[in-house]
Amino acid sequence: xxxxxxxxxxxxxxxxxxxxxxxxxxxxxxxxxxxxxxxxxxxxxxxxxxxxxxxxxxxxxxxxxxxxxxxxxxxxxxxxxxxxxxxxxxxxxxxxxxxxxxxxxxxxxxxxxxxxxxxxxxxxxxxxxxxxxxxxxxxxxxxxxxxxxxxxxxxxxxxxxxxxxxxxxxxxxxxxxxxxxxxxxxxxxxxxxxxxxxxxxxxxxxxxxxxxxxxxxxxxxxxxxxxxxxxxxxxxxxxxxxxxxxxxxxxxxxxxxxxxxxxxxxxxxxxxxxxxxxxxxxxxxxxxxxxxxxxxxxxxxxxxxxxxxxxxxxxxxxxxxxxxxx
Amino acid sequence: xxxxxxxxxxxxxxxxxxxxxxxxxxxxxxxxxxxxxxxxxxxxxxxxxxxxxxxxxxxxxxxxxxxxxxxxxxxxxxxxxxxxxxxxxxxxxxxxxxxxxxxxxxxxxxxxxxxxxxxxxxxxxxxxxxxxxxxxxxxxxxxxxxxxxxxxxxxxxxxxxxxxxxxxxxxxxxxxxxxxxxxxxxxxxxxxxxxxxxxxxxxxxxxxxxxxxxxxxxxxxxxxxxxxxxxxxxxxxxxxxxxxxxxxxxxxxxxxxxxxxxxxxxxxxxxxxxxxxxxxxxxxxxxxxxxxxxxxxxxxxxxxxxxxxxxxxxxxxxxxxxxxxxxxxxxxxxxxxxxxxxxxxxxxxxxxxxxxxxxxxxxxxx
Numbered sequence: 210x211x212x213x214x215x216x217x218x219x220x221x222x223x224x225x226x227x228x229x230x231x232x233x234x235x236x237x238x239x240x241x242x243x244x245x246x247x248x249x250x251x252x253x254x255x256x257x258x259x260x261x262x263x264x265x266x267x268x269x270x271x272x273x274x275x276x277x278x279x280x281x282x283x284x285x286x287x288x289x290x291x292x293x294x295x296x297x298x299x300x301x302x303x304x305x306x307x308x309x310x311x312x313x314x315x316x317x318x319x320x321x322x323x324x325x326x327x328x329x330x331x332x333x334x335x336x337x338x339x340x341x342x343x344x345x346x347x348x349x350x351x352x353x354x355x356x357x358x359x360x361x362x363x364x365x366x367x368x369x370x371x372x373x374x375x376x377x378x379x380x381x382x383x384x385x386x387x388x389x390x391x392x393x394x395x396x397x398x399x400x401x402x403x404x405x406x407x408x409x410x411x412x413x414x415x416x417x418x419x420x421x422x423x424x425x426x427x428x429x430x431x432x433x434x435x436x437x438x439x440x441x442x443x444x445x446x447x448x449x450x451x452x453x454x455x456x457x458x459x460x461x462x463x464x465x466x467x468x469x470x471x472x473x474x475x476x477x478x479x480x481x482x483x484x485x486x487x488x489x490x491x492x493x494x495x496x497x498x499x500x501x502x503x504x505x506x507x508x509x510x511x512x513x514x515x516x517x518x519x520x521x522x523x524x525x526x527x528x529x530x531x532x533x534x535x
Numbered sequence: 536x537x538x539x540x541x542x543x544x545x546x547x548x549x550x551x552x553x554x555x556x557x558x559x560x561x562x563x564x565x566x567x568x569x570x571x572x573x574x575x576x577x578x579x580x581x582x583x584x585x586x587x588x589x590x591x592x593x594x595x596x597x598x599x600x601x602x603x604x605x606x607x608x609x610x611x612x613x614x615x616x617x618x619x620x621x622x623x624x625x626x627x628x629x630x631x632x633x634x635x636x637x638x639x640x641x642x643x644x645x646x647x648x649x650x651x652x653x654x655x656x657x658x659x660x661x662x663x664x665x666x667x668x669x670x671x672x673x674x675x676x677x678x679x680x681x682x683x684x685x686x687x688x689x690x691x692x693x694x695x696x697x698x699x700x701x702x703x704x705x706x707x708x709x710x711x712x713x714x715x716x717x718x719x720x721x722x723x724x725x726x727x728x729x730x731x732x733x734x735x736x737x738x739x740x741x742x743x744x745x746x747x748x749x750x751x752x753x754x755x756x757x758x759x760x761x762x763x764x765x766x767x768x769x770x771x772x773x774x775x776x777x778x779x780x781x782x783x784x785x786x787x788x789x790x791x792x793x794x795x796x797x798x799x800x801x802x803x804x805x806x807x808x809x810x811x812x813x814x815x816x817x818x819x820x821x822x823x824x825x826x827x828x829x830x831x832x833x834x835x836x837x838x839x840x841x842x843x844x845x846x847x848x849x850x851x852x853x854x855x856x857x858x859x860x861x862x863x864x865x866x867x868x869x870x871x872x873x874x875x876x877x878x879x880x881x882x883x884x885x886x887x888x889x890x891x892x893x894x895x896x897x898x899x900x901x
Contacts, residue, residue, distance in 0.1 A: 234687065260687050266717050271676055271710035278680020278694075282624060282663060284687070286680075305670045306677070312875040314666055315657040319878065351876050374878040403881055450881035 212390040218363030219249045219325070219381060221395055223287065226371040227257045229397065230285060233371065236263040237272060237289030246291055247327055247386060273299035273324065277306045280322040280376070287371060290326035293380070294337030299324065300345070307376040308351030320376045325367070328356075329421045329471050330518060331384035333511040340508055341420070341472035346378045347449040347481075353377040353402055354448040358423040360391045362446060365400030373402060382421035402447050405455040411439035414528060415459040417482055418469040419445040422519060426469050429524040438532065448478055453485040457493075460486060464495035465531045471518050474502035496534035499527040541744040543751060545789075548771060549761035553819050555827025564770040570834040576617055576765060577825050577835070580609040582847040583633040584822065586642050587796075589851050590649070594800040598859070602649045603630040607795035610765040610821030611727060613637060618772030619695055624685075626665040626678035626696040628727075634697075638664060642854035643861070652862055653871075672702040675711035675724060682720035682785075693721045693779045695772075701732020703746045712753035715785035722785040723775045724750070727762065729794035734807040750787030762790030763821035795820060869895050 213221065226233045235250055241264035244251035254262035265272050269290060276286040290296040296303075303324065310320040330339030347354045355370055355377055357363040363381070370377035408423070409430055418426040423444055430440040441459050445451070460466045466486060468479040479500040486498050501519045509517055550563045557563050566572065587606055593599035605612060608630065616637025619625060625638055632645055639660030647655030648667060656666035665681075668674035678696035685692040698708050703726050715722045726746045730737045743749070750757030756778070760767040768790055775786035793816035797804045804813075829835035873880060873888040880888065 266710075266713055268710045268713060270706055271679070271714050274673060274676025274707060274710070275680035275683055275714060278626070278665075278677035278682075279684045280680075281665065281677065282681040282684040284680075284684045301670060302673060302676070306673060311877070312872075313653060313656050314875075315653050316875045317657045317662065318665070353881075450883045452882075454882075 212392050213360050214387045214390055215357065215360045215363045216247055216249055216381070216386040218357070218360035218393055219367055220251060220253070221393065222364045222367035222371070223250060223253060224256065225368060225395060225397055226285075226287070227253065227261055232283060233285045233287060234261055234263060234279065235287045235289070236265050236276070238265055238267055238291050240264060240289050245289065247383060249289070249381070269295050269298045270302065273302035276322045276324070277302050277310070277320055280307070280320040281310055281318045285321055285371060287323045287325065290324060292334070292338040293326050293328040293340045293342055296324065296326050296342065303346070303352065303376070303378070304349045308349050311375065312351060319374060321374050323367075323370050323377045323379050325379040325381060327383035327386070328380040329382045329384055330508055330514045331421060333514070336510060339514060341470070341503065343380055343448050344472055344477045347478060351376065352449065354380070355402060356380045356382060356420040356446060356448060358382060358385065358420055358444050358446065359389065361393050362400060362406065362444070364393050365398060366402065366446065368397065369399035369402050372399060377402070380420065384421040385424055388424060403450050403452055404447065405452045406444040406446050407441065407455065407459070408444050409440065409442040411441035411463065413438045413440060413463055414465040414467065414532060415441045415443060415456065415463045416467050416469065416524075416528070417443045417445060417456055419448065419478075420471060422469045422471050425519060425521050425524055428521045429528065432521065432525060433528065440528070445478070445482070451478070451481065451485070453482070453489065456482060457486065457490040460490045461493040464493055466494070467499045467501060467524065467527050467531055469501045469519050469524055471503050473505045474500055475505045477502060496531045499531050501527045543748070545745045545747045545751070545757060545759055547759040547761075548767045549764050550766040550770065551764040551824055551828055553824050555824045555831060557828075564766065566769060566773075567766050570829065570832055573765065573825070574829055574834050576613050576769070577829055578843055578847070579613050579633060579636060580765070580822055580825070581843060582850065583609050583613065583636060585844065585847050586632065586645070586851050586854070589855060590646065591796070591800060593646070593855065599646060600649050600651050601799050601801045603799045604796035605630045605632050607793050607816070607820055608727065608729065608762070609633050610825065611762040611768050611790045611792050614765055614768030614772050615695060615697065615725065618769055618776050619693070622692050623776070624663055624665070624678065624681045624692065624694045625661070626674040626681065626694065627667060628671075628674060628697050628699060628702065629667040629669060631697055635661065635664070640664070642851060643857040646854060646858035647861060650858060650862055652867060654861070654867065672698050672705035672707040674698070675708045676714070678724075679711045679714045679720055679722055682715070682722040683718055685721055686718065691780050693723060693776050695723045695725070695776070697725045697727050699732060700726060700728040700730065700737050700740060700746060701735060703749060704740050709749065709753070712750055712755060712787065716754040719782065719784045721779040721782070723772070723779055724785065724787045726787065726789040727792065728789050729792050731794050731798070731804070731808065733798040733802060745789060747787055747789035755785050755787050757787040757789070759789040759791060762792030763819055763824070765821060765825050792821070793819065
């Protein structure tokens with residue numbers, strides 16, 4: 210029985226995967242001796258050796274391109290981009306090759322790789338370290354996008370991502386890397402990559418979020434409970450493919466929905482969810498669907514970064530506006 | 536400060552002169568005397584050129600989409616294929632047909648791909664090779680990844696990739712050199728320097744005296760060869776592959792050749808390329824000198840040439856017939872665009888696939 214943090218859930222899953230599958234290789238900048246700048250790969254090189262946990266030259270395109278090559282030739286690379294901003298040069302290989310390899314070759318070659326990176330703001334990091342680019346990756350055909358928000362989901366979803374026969378982008382909300390501890394049994398059980406997780410049941414309103422914003426969303430739900438309003442909280446977690454069924458079913462019961470995302474609003478995942486509700490849940494809606502998002506601005510440097518992100522108050526104001534409609 | 540950027544030496548190798556005689560005063564490799572082998576490779580060069588001419592003709596008559604010709608590269612391409620073992624891995628750019636034919640890619644595969652049908656990438660006889668790679672130079676890193684996979688699994692296999700003179704300006708190529716050096720990869724990187732990146736001449740890529748020297752900067756053995764000399768290309772490839780397979784690290788080979796065709800059938804090189812340059816390049820092309828050499832050596836004659844052209848032309852025509860038959864009588868259904876997206880189709884695509892099935896022939900105004 211041990212309680213671990215989200216990032217320890219990541220480490221546990223990586224160790225499990227390295228243990229159970231000799232084709233798994235962890236690679237990235239500073240992932241070896243140093244154990245990763247956030248310690249996600251701490252101890253793995255010492256335990257599994259330098260042929261399984263590889264420090265790379267400082268070259269993100271190389272990390273992504275070689276991962277594609279390795280994956281197409283029978284390995285399971287788990288590549289790390291040190292921060293979300295450094296995944297940008299990798300997009301050529303992710304979008305133009307990883308996501309297309311199976312389709313391009315009519316199934317002759319495939320690309321079972323995982324690209325993981327810390328994302329989101331809130332830790333006073335420098336420029337380019339705090340963005341939430343999930344919508345960019347979710348827009349790419351052939352790619353799965355996953356964001357855990359708890360230690361158990363980090364463990365179970367990462368294991369599933371590694372075992373998946375196709376490429377997965379695994380975004381780790383670094384603001385909540387060490388927020389909560391929970392007991393995670395290292396039993397190798399994976400979680401499904403295509404369903405939402407309902408974290409809290411409620412009949413009055415559905416709150417939909419993912420990643421680090423789950424923290425504020427749950428806090429808002431707590432506050433509502435104090436007022437006698439029961440909010441259902443859904444953690445999307447698997448951004449692509451998106452499980453609209455769970456959300457539509459919930460909104461079918463509550464009639465009201467607020468979607469909370471840290472990323473910019475325009476063309477974000479929240480917009481896709483709202484469109485899904487307009488398409489298949491319109492007649493159960495009792496009020497307009499509201500999105501509470503990051504602004505469509507550059508993520509500010511750290512002194513203002515929390516002002517950018519949806520606060521519990523901004524979430525509650527949106528909820529109140531939705532609840533007011535009768 | 537003294538400019539020493541070009542003071543080191545990049546060795547250049549040529550064994551077969553444009554006149555069809557072996558170059559005097561250099562140690563010619565033993566393979567120059569293996570006439571049976573050279574004859575086999577010459578025949579593949581002839582077939583590749585016949586195929587290429589046919590493919591361009593198909594495009595001109597509306598039966599093929601945009602096609603990237605390999606005209607003028609036959610010696611370099613065939614040498615690459617011939618130096619590799621079946622279990623090695625090839626990551627081409629998009630015109631290395633001679634190498635690919637040697638490795639088992641079918642002529643009809645090439646036609647299907649440029650004919651707009653993904654089944655052309657489903658190489659039945661070159662199972663693990665990468666398919667054509669349009670994003671320039673990215674294939675170098677896929678080959679580096681393959682090489683790392685082979686090294687980690689302790690397999691005696693080598694990965695080979697080709698990039699153009701234009702592609703050698705890209706970061707992916709330089710990062711592949713760096714990776715090969717950092718991990719001592721069993722990787723051979725070929726710069727197919729055909730002097731033109733669409734309309735941009737070699738001289739506009741950079742002021743370096745050679746492109747091979749980029750490999751030297753990364754710590755790799757790097758040479759230039761006459762890319763129109765089959766013997767030099769094959770010798771260099773075999774040396775490089777042997778070294779890579781023996782764990783002695785990676786080699787960069789700059790093959791000096793000339794793109795005798797337009798960049799693709801969508802290009803018109805007469806807009807930017809002087810006629811006299813192209814005419815001079817035809818004097819150095821790879822087929823004539825090899826034919827002369829084989830003829831002078833008694834290994835080839837006009838009758839054999841005529842017979843082989845007839846036989847190879849029939850093979851080309853059979854490939855064309857198969858291609859036309861596939862796209863006309865056995866086209867991919869609309870659902871094929873969904874069926875290879877993931878090993879198991881996610882629920883959202885299951886839905887879209889079912890929807891698409893209701894519009895099997897739709898598109899545009901239909």
